[in-house]
Amino acid sequence: MAVAIEVNDLYFYYERGKYVLKGINLTVRDGEMVAIMGNNGAGKTTLIKHFNGLLKPIRGSVKVKGRDTKGLSVAELARTVGLVFQNPDHQLFAETVEEELAFALRNFGYPEDIVKRRVEWALTLMDLRKYRHRSPLSLSGGERKRVAIASVLCYDPEIIIFDEPTIGQDYYQKQKIAQLLRMLSRQGKTVIVVTHDVEFVAENFERVIVMADGKIVADGNVREVLTDPEVISKSNLLPPQVTHCAWLLKDVGISPKLIKVSELVKEITRLFHEHKGI
Numbered sequence: 001m002a003v004a005i006e007v008n009d010l011y012f013y014y015e016r017g018k019y020v021l022k023g024i025n026l027t028v029r030d031g032e033m034v035a036i037m038g039n040n041g042a043g044k045t046t047l048i049k050h051f052n053g054l055l056k057p058i059r060g061s062v063k064v065k066g067r068d069t070k071g072l073s074v075a076e077l078a079r080t081v082g083l084v085f086q087n088p089d090h091q092l093f094a095e096t097v098e099e100e101l102a103f104a105l106r107n108f109g110y111p112e113d114i115v116k117r118r119v120e121w122a123l124t125l126m127d128l129r130k131y132r133h134r135s136p137l138s139l140s141g142g143e144r145k146r147v148a149i150a151s152v153l154c155y156d157p158e159i160i161i162f163d164e165p166t167i168g169q170d171y172y173q174k175q176k177i178a179q180l181l182r183m184l185s186r187q188g189k190t191v192i193v194v195t196h197d198v199e200f201v202a203e204n205f206e207r208v209i210v211m212a213d214g215k216i217v218a219d220g221n222v223r224e225v226l227t228d229p230e231v232i233s234k235s236n237l238l239p240p241q242v243t244h245c246a247w248l249l250k251d252v253g254i255s256p257k258l259i260k261v262s263e264l265v266k267e268i269t270r271l272f273h274e275h276k277g278i
Helices: 044-048 074-078 097-107 112-125 141-153 171-186 198-204 222-226 229-235 241-252 261-275
Strands: 003-015 018-029 033-037 059-064 081-084 159-163 190-194 207-212 215-221
Touching: 003 044, 003 190, 018 044, 018 190, 018 215, 033 044, 033 171, 033 198, 044 159, 044 190, 074 081, 081 141, 097 112, 097 141, 112 141, 141 159, 141 171, 171 190, 171 198, 198 222, 198 241, 207 222, 207 229, 215 222, 215 229, 222 229, 241 261
Parallel strands: 033 190, 033 207, 081 159, 159 190
Antiparallel strands: 003 018, 003 059, 207 215
């Protein structure tokens, strides 16, 4: 499988000498769906801003589809990498939702019939049709987030990065976002999601990268990473609630490697039938 993003020995600071990223090495392959986790200040957002050229390495390199980002502008990378910011207000500017979604398509020179078709598709996908003539900035935080997501999906980049997509979303919208991520993955898109939502990661991802203090402290299978007490401790993350329950119940035979509600229910049911009640 070809490499979508390759990071080698990446160092970066905003203020000279105070490194925010410290020797990051990372490979994301075409079509992968990866979550990046870590507490505030771990360096997650700084890292992903290197993927679309908003930031350039102080040391080391970042390559996107084999091209070194140091020699590429944000505009050049934008055709390949779409980034949905954590704060949608940093991304939205048009007078209406419809115009917001059409902007990038027109900027890239798409014919008007394709612009209209793609905008309609994205409005429907993100449940925004009723807001099409509203100002994006008049919407709620969760709705603005969906507009920002739709504005990136419209122009169909190969690599799509979401910074905290579930913030401000209710359960229904979180499920819609999960479905969207799976759809993009099935289409062969490379999907990277930065999030604090450990339950969302446990339910929807196979690979997770955990950062702490500008370094990667774990990178691997979501079950192995999120049920590892040492990783949880190093990164100051909370484990999934199911995992925490499983740890408390391990002495009665519950596996400490559970991450999903369905798994815990299955384990408790098994014990009940084996022992006629725990």
